[in-house]
Amino acid sequence: MSRQLKFNIFRFNPEDPNSEPHTDTFMLEETPSLTLFIALNKIREEQDPSLMFDFACRMAICGSCGMVINGRPGLACKTLTVELPQEITLMPLPVFKLVGDLSVDTGTWFRATNTKIESWIHTDQEFDPEAIEERMENDLANSIFELERCIECGCCLASCGTANMRDDFVGAFALNRISRFIMDPRDKRTDPEYFDVVGTDQGIFGCMGLLACEDVCPREIPLQDQLGILRRKMAFQGLKNIFKPKEKGRHRRF
Amino acid sequence: MEHETFYTDLLCVGAGLAGERVAIAAASAGFDAILLSLVPARRSHSCAAEGGMQAALGNCAMGEGDSPDVHFADTVKGSDWGCDQECARIFADTAPVAVREAANWGMPWNRVVAGKAKYWKGGEEFEAEEKKDKHGLITARAFGGTAKWRTCYTADGTGHTLLYTLDNKVTQLGVRVHDRVEAVSLLHDGANCIGCVARDLKTGKLRVYLAKATLIATGGYGRLYSETTNTVINDGGGHIIALDTGLVPFGNPEAVQFHPTGVVPTNILVTEGCRGDGGTLLDVDEKRFMDIYEPAKAELASRDVVSRWMMYHIAQGKGVPSPYGDHLWLDIRHLGAHHITTKLREVYDLCRHFLGVDPINQLIPVRPAQHYSMGGVRTNSDGAAYGLKGLFSCGESACWDMHGFNRLGGNSLAETIVAGRYVGMKVVEFLQGAEVTLKSSMAEQGLASMSERIDRLVNRADGAENVYAIKDAMQLVMMEKVGIFRNGTDLQAAVDALREIYAKAKKIGLRSSGIGANPELALALKMPGMVRLAICVAYGALMRTESRGCHARDDYQARNDRDWLNRTLAYWRDLDADLPDLQYEPSTKVMYMPPGDRGYGKTEIIPMDAPKED
Numbered sequence: 001m002s003r004q005l006k007f008n009i010f011r012f013n014p015e016d017p018n019s020e021p022h023t024d025t026f027m028l029e030e031t032p033s034l035t036l037f038i039a040l041n042k043i044r045e046e047q048d049p050s051l052m053f054d055f056a057c058r059m060a061i062c063g064s065c066g067m068v069i070n071g072r073p074g075l076a077c078k079t080l081t082v083e084l085p086q087e088i089t090l091m092p093l094p095v096f097k098l099v100g101d102l103s104v105d106t107g108t109w110f111r112a113t114n115t116k117i118e119s120w121i122h123t124d125q126e127f128d129p130e131a132i133e134e135r136m137e138n139d140l141a142n143s144i145f146e147l148e149r150c151i152e153c154g155c156c157l158a159s160c161g162t163a164n165m166r167d168d169f170v171g172a173f174a175l176n177r178i179s180r181f182i183m184d185p186r187d188k189r190t191d192p193e194y195f196d197v198v199g200t201d202q203g204i205f206g207c208m209g210l211l212a213c214e215d216v217c218p219r220e221i222p223l224q225d226q227l228g229i230l231r232r233k234m235a236f237q238g239l240k241n242i243f244k245p246k247e248k249g250r251h252r253r254f
Numbered sequence: 255m256e257h258e259t260f261y262t263d264l265l266c267v268g269a270g271l272a273g274e275r276v277a278i279a280a281a282s283a284g285f286d287a288i289l290l291s292l293v294p295a296r297r298s299h300s301c302a303a304e305g306g307m308q309a310a311l312g313n314c315a316m317g318e319g320d321s322p323d324v325h326f327a328d329t330v331k332g333s334d335w336g337c338d339q340e341c342a343r344i345f346a347d348t349a350p351v352a353v354r355e356a357a358n359w360g361m362p363w364n365r366v367v368a369g370k371a372k373y374w375k376g377g378e379e380f381e382a383e384e385k386k387d388k389h390g391l392i393t394a395r396a397f398g399g400t401a402k403w404r405t406c407y408t409a410d411g412t413g414h415t416l417l418y419t420l421d422n423k424v425t426q427l428g429v430r431v432h433d434r435v436e437a438v439s440l441l442h443d444g445a446n447c448i449g450c451v452a453r454d455l456k457t458g459k460l461r462v463y464l465a466k467a468t469l470i471a472t473g474g475y476g477r478l479y480s481e482t483t484n485t486v487i488n489d490g491g492g493h494i495i496a497l498d499t500g501l502v503p504f505g506n507p508e509a510v511q512f513h514p515t516g517v518v519p520t521n522i523l524v525t526e527g528c529r530g531d532g533g534t535l536l537d538v539d540e541k542r543f544m545d546i547y548e549p550a551k552a553e554l555a556s557r558d559v560v561s562r563w564m565m566y567h568i569a570q571g572k573g574v575p576s577p578y579g580d581h582l583w584l585d586i587r588h589l590g591a592h593h594i595t596t597k598l599r600e601v602y603d604l605c606r607h608f609l610g611v612d613p614i615n616q617l618i619p620v621r622p623a624q625h626y627s628m629g630g631v632r633t634n635s636d637g638a639a640y641g642l643k644g645l646f647s648c649g650e651s652a653c654w655d656m657h658g659f660n661r662l663g664g665n666s667l668a669e670t671i672v673a674g675r676y677v678g679m680k681v682v683e684f685l686q687g688a689e690v691t692l693k694s695s696m697a698e699q700g701l702a703s704m705s706e707r708i709d710r711l712v713n714r715a716d717g718a719e720n721v722y723a724i725k726d727a728m729q730l731v732m733m734e735k736v737g738i739f740r741n742g743t744d745l746q747a748a749v750d751a752l753r754e755i756y757a758k759a760k761k762i763g764l765r766s767s768g769i770g771a772n773p774e775l776a777l778a779l780k781m782p783g784m785v786r787l788a789i790c791v792a793y794g795a796l797m798r799t800e801s802r803g804c805h806a807r808d809d810y811q812a813r814n815d816r817d818w819l820n821r822t823l824a825y826w827r828d829l830d831a832d833l834p835d836l837q838y839e840p841s842t843k844v845m846y847m848p849p850g851d852r853g854y855g856k857t858e859i860i861p862m863d864a865p866k867e868d
Contacts, residue, residue, distance in 0.1 A: 015457055015770030032577070033519065035608075045722040049774035050766035054293070056485045059522040059604055061414060062297040078607045099434075099456050100771045107294030107433035111425065120422040121360040133354045135390030136365050142596065144362040145408050148415050152296055186360055 003030040005081060007043065008089040009051070013100045023089075024048070036076035036090075037065065040102075052101035060218060063153035066093050067102050073158040075218045093158040095167075110152045110173075117174050117197050121187045140183070147180040147226065149219050156213035156223065162206045169206045170198070172213035172223045178203075179226045182233070191237045199234040207231070257701060258461040259694050262288045262430075263685050265449055265465035267437045267492055270298035271413070271670035272649025273471035274420045279678025280467075281427040285685050288463065290452060291433045292487045295421050299473050299485040300670060303413025304600055305527035306395060306405035307668035309349035313366050313391040315382040316373070316403035322346040324401050327847060329662060332399045332556050334803035334813060335849040336509065336628075336658025336821070339842040340635050345656045345665075345672050352672045353392060353406050361419045362408050364597075366393040374532020374589060376545060376552050395597075396530040397663040399556035399854070405664040410525050410600045413667055420671070434771075435461070438779055440468065440495045440645070441700045447645035448692060450495065451700045453779070458770045460704060464692040467681055470496055470639070470647040471674075474627030478788045479737075480729035482624035483516050483523035492651045494783030496631045497790070501641035503823035503837070505632030505653030507787065508794035511661055511804045512738050514560040516623025519578035520608055523625065524601050524618060526663035529553040531597065533586040535564065536617065537572040540583065551854045558660040558804040559855035561622035565738050568621075576619065583617035590614075622738060626650065626666060628657040628804070629791075632823055637677030640823070644690070648677045655821065658841065659803025711778050712768040717761025721778045724759050728752065728788050736792045741808040745796035752792055753832045756785045790824040790834050797836055798822065801857060812858040815849045819862060 007026045013019040026043045037058045044051045056064040058077045065076040068091040070084060081088065096104035156172040157163040163171050178198050181187040198204050207227055214223040264280040266273040269291035277287040289295065312320035326346040330337055357363055368389035371382055375396075397405040408415045424431065434455040441449045441464070449464040472492030476484030496502040514535070515524045529535070534542050535553055545552040547563045555563075564582055567573070573580025586594060586601070591614045594602050598613075605611045605618055631647035632640045633654055639645040648654070649670045656669060710716055735748035759782040768775040800814035801807045819841050824834040849862060 013770045016767065033608075044773065048766070049722070049764070050772055052771055052773060056293050056297045056487050057299070057302050058486065058520075059302070060607060061411075061600065062293070062301050062485065064293060064297050103771060105434070105456060107431075110294065110296070111431060111433075114422070114425050118426075120426040121358075123358075125358070127355050127358045129351045129355070131354075133357045133363075133392055136362075137390060138365040138367050138393070141362040141364050141408065145411065145415060148362060148408075148418060149411060151301075151414070152294070184360065184362075186358075 003086050005030050005039070006087045007039070008087065009102065010091045011101050012098065014098060015100070030081055034081045036069065036079045036081065039081060040076065052099065052103040054103050061151060063151035066106070066153040066155050066158065067091065068093060068158065073155040073216045075153060075155070078218065093154050095157045095163050096154060106152065106154045113170055113174050117170060117178060119177050121184065122189045123186060124188070144180055144184055147176055147183070147221065150176055150221055151219060153218060155216045155218060159212035159216045161208050161210050166206065168202045170203055172227065174198070175204055175207070175230055176221060176223060176226050179230055191233065192241070195234055195237040195241065198230065199238055204230050204234050257459070259697065260288060260461065260463045261692055262286045262463065262465050264467045264469065264681060265463050266290065266469045266471055267450065268471035268473065268651065269295035269431055269433070270300035270471060270473060270649065271417055271420055271667070272674045273469060274424050275671045275674025276469050276471065276648055276678040276681055277429050278420065278423050278427060279675065279682055280685065281429050283682040285682065287429050289424070289429060289431045290435045290437055290463070291431065292436055292455065292491070294433045295424070295431050296417060298417060299488055300417045301414040302485060302523070303667040304410040304523070304525035305397060305530065306407030306412045306664050307353065308397065308400065308404045308662065308664035309353040309406055309668060310346065310404055311350050311353065311392055311394065311406065312402070313388045314393045314403055315371070315384050316396065317394050320402035320404055322350070325349065325404060328400045329656060329665060330847050331852045332660055332662040333658025334660055334852065335815070335819065336506070336802055336841055338635065338655045339846050340844050341654045341656045343846065344635065344676055345669065348672045348676055349668050352675050355675070356416060356419055356671060357392065359419050359423050361416055363392040363406055364408055366391050377532065377534045377542065377588060395527055396554060397526050398529065398554045398560065399662045405530065407527065409596065410527055410598050416667065416671070436491065436776065437495055438704055439700055440499055441697055442499055442642055443696070445643055446690065447642040448690065448696055451697065451704050453776070455776060456771055458772060458775070460701060462694070462697040462701060464694070464697065466688045466690045466692070467644050467646060467684055469681065470631050470645070470651050471649045472651045474650045475787055476624050476627060478729065478732050478784060478791065479624040480733045481516070481521050483513055483521055484624070489780060490784055490787045491780055492647070493631060493787055494780055496639065496645070496647070497786060497826045498783060498829070499642060500825065500827040502639050502645065503632045503641065503825050504629065504787070504790050505655060506629035506659070506794070506822050507790040507824050508798055508805055508822060509628035509659050509803065510624060510791060511557055511626035511628060512561040512622040513557055513625030514564055514622050515584055515620040517609060518576060518581040518619040518621050521623040522604055522608055524584065524604070524620065528584060528586050528598060528601060531593065532589055533584055536583040536585050537567060538574045539572070543567050543572065548854050555854040556660055556662060558806070561738055562806055564622055574619065581619045581621040584620045585617055586613050587615060626661050628655070628659065628661055629653050636680040637673065638680070644684070646677060646681055648673050659805055707779065708768065708775065711762060711764050711775060714763030716763065718763035719758045719761045720765070721762050721774060721781050724755060724762065724781055724785070725777065727755050728785055731755070732788055732791070736795055739806055739808055740795055742796065745792055748792040749789065749796055752785060752789045756782065756789065756832050759785045786826055789832065793833060794822045794824055794836065812860050814860040815862045816860050816864045816866070819849065
């Protein structure tokens with residue numbers, strides 16, 4: 001006998017003046033290899049066509065479908081119902097602006113934060129189409145890729161104590177991103193410049209060390225290590241700044 | 255009507271790699287650009303490209319002696335001589351520059367490690383010496399249908415990493431990205447394209463974009479099929495708005511590729527890199543079979559050829575029975591834990607999470623699934639669409655057309671930033687000479703008619719057909735009758751069925767309110783257009799009475815260069831009609847490489863100069 005799954009789903013349509021936040025319940029028969037991607041689409045197509053949620057790749061590489069699944073942020077597409085109890089409660093990710101039901105606006109948040117931390121290679125080197133590429137050790141390329149694997153799904157922020165209390169905290173996502181650039185010799189920023197970006201309370205010193213971010217990261221990125229390394233590096237830079245005050249106008253601000 | 259209007263020089267519909275690369279070109283030249291995207295840009299389908307992009311750098315041992323000439327020849331053979339050879343030439347020449355440029359922007363390409371290295375080919379291990387003087391340069395892996403190892407990669411997350419690299423550049427340049435905005439119709443005066451009407455998918459409100467140049471870079475139309483590796487947003491949205499003008503043709507709609515290794519049952523892709531790195535295909539007896547059908551290339555023949563042999567082998571009773579139908583096995587166990595958990599890490603993860611299979615010790619169930627759209631918005635070699643000035647297209651959405659009737663693995667990711675770089679340059683030239691005055695009044699009619707369409711859907715003015723039932727019916731017809739093996743009877747039945755589905759699609763009525771970010775309305779707005787695209791694919795396939803590349807007709811098995819060395823151009827001039835007008839043009843204006851044998855995939859060929867039959 002297959003299970004009759006009971007879905008409790010948060011509902012609210014901010015564009016509809018008659019809509020109030022509430023929970024709707026849907027029943028669905030469990031089929032083999034059922035994922036939340038298949039289940040939610042079935043509910044939408046067969047029971048309630050207005051149900052809002054986000055999926056794109058449905059293979060855990062695009063980061064669209066972050067939601068709170070029985071109290072824990074995760075990617076819905078890679079969640080098999082067989083791993084869950086019969087009653088499944090789905091809520092939208094906190095921290096991000098609600099679009100409706102389970103859909104949140106992660107795009108605006110991540111673009112603003114990537115702009116704030118200047119998430120790009122800082123270099124004066126012009127590209128020369130005639131020249132061969134600069135050499136790099138393969139191990140280094142692999143190490144950069146390890147951190148570059150983040151898919152900006154937002155689960156780390158949804159699980160973060162600081163991010164839930166303060167909307168100016170850049171979160172594990174951005175600190176990991178900065179670690180990626182620190183590691184990359186093509187980015188010419190110096191430690192004092194990185195310090196200006198993340199050596200603050202909105203950056204690494206806002207982290208309370210609860211480390212739920214690492215627990216929920218669907219990409220299994222070693223966030224705990226990266227946060228630790230970055231904290232030591234930035235604390236050391238902070239000490240250096242005390243003994244050698246910044247020259248006026250030398251550092252970039254955001 | 256109250257609405258927002260945005261003015262810009264370049265409007266890119268689609269913010270995957272192709273759209274972003276063209277926007278970067280325009281912004282770098284000092285022009286204003288806006289990117290529209292159905293999803294946050296970094297969630298575009300470009301991120302799903304795993305294995306890599308082809309560029310003839312020739313740095314790794316197995317790539318030695320490679321050059322753009324060899325890459326060009328592989329691409330033309332791969333296309334089964336269906337491609338535009340001028341574009342294939344531009345592409346092969348530009349690819350190395352585009353790869354290095356991406357490195358300059360931060361792309362962590364994998365690099366050559368000097369010394370002896372062990373590789374696998376067809377289940378056999380062999381050794382190669384990576385040269386000292388190449389140490390640290392960009393390396394490459396093998397992909398199907400190539401004479402040399404040419405596919406540059408970052409593990410098996412190449413598309414993801416490249417997309418993030420380009421989006422970083424977009425962020426740096428301050429290009430405006432309007433995500434969760436869908437272009438729903440193009441604005442034009444019969445000669446010039448001047449932007450689009452769009453729907454804000456966060457609020458449901460309509461808005462207007464007026465632009466001197468508009469680019470369609472919306473990816474493929476895989477979601478016309480029920481079993482596809484494509485992301486849910488690859489629904490042909492860009493093709494629909496172009497075709498709906500009645501002026502812009504859909505080039506080679508019937509050119510649809512099936513990838514050999516979709517996993518069963520979810521159709522998630524496992525990269526061709528698995529076979530490139532030495533993985534093999536096994537049947538129910540756990541025996542290889544590709545080496546029997548294709549002695550030279552075996553598992554690494556082109557995708558159309560491997561997919562066909564797989565289906566043929568299953569038809570011979572050699573498939574593995576499962577509740578989801580017969581399938582075959584992909585075996586990468588011999589590559590070992592280290593290789594699988596580093597160079598094929600995404601494959602490792604998705605097998606465990608979605609299948610409960612550990613590919614280090616277990617076989618992966620695979621079957622061909624729809625994968626790539628070679629057809630698309632027909633453009634010239636500058637990326638300028640036929641039929642409307644100021645309209646461009648680039649990437650998978652375009653029929654530029656470097657892929658003809660079959661795309662090589664590693665050539666699609668490459669096309670996005672290679673064609674993007676080239677077309678970007680041409681768009682900049684166009685903008686430098688553009689003398690368009692944009693007035694908000696130009697959008698009034700387009701806006702009013704879209705608004706009326708929405709009202710009719712919400713009020714069920716035309717009927718109460720269920721949009722999801724129509725989508726399912728269309729996808730099933732396409733899968734069953736316009737798939738890997740095609741024949742006249744099935745294709746005619748498909749066209750007939752799709753015409754009936756189209757009649758219903760015009761009578762859709764919403765079951766929900768349609769207020770706000772309503773998903774039913776979003777689908778209902780594009781459903782008739784999707785069925786029109788499906789009819790173009792089925793009808794184009796029915797009329798093409800030959801076999802070429804991925805278009806394999808049981809009733810016309812020969813490649814017919816005498817009558818069909820051409821490209822289909824499907825026009826939909828009248829929305830009340832239920833069939834497109836098909837025209838044809840020669841496949842290529844310049845013929846660097848006359849039609850010949852591909853060296854894999856046995857086919858009879860009717861030569862160009864064969865006498866006509868009566």
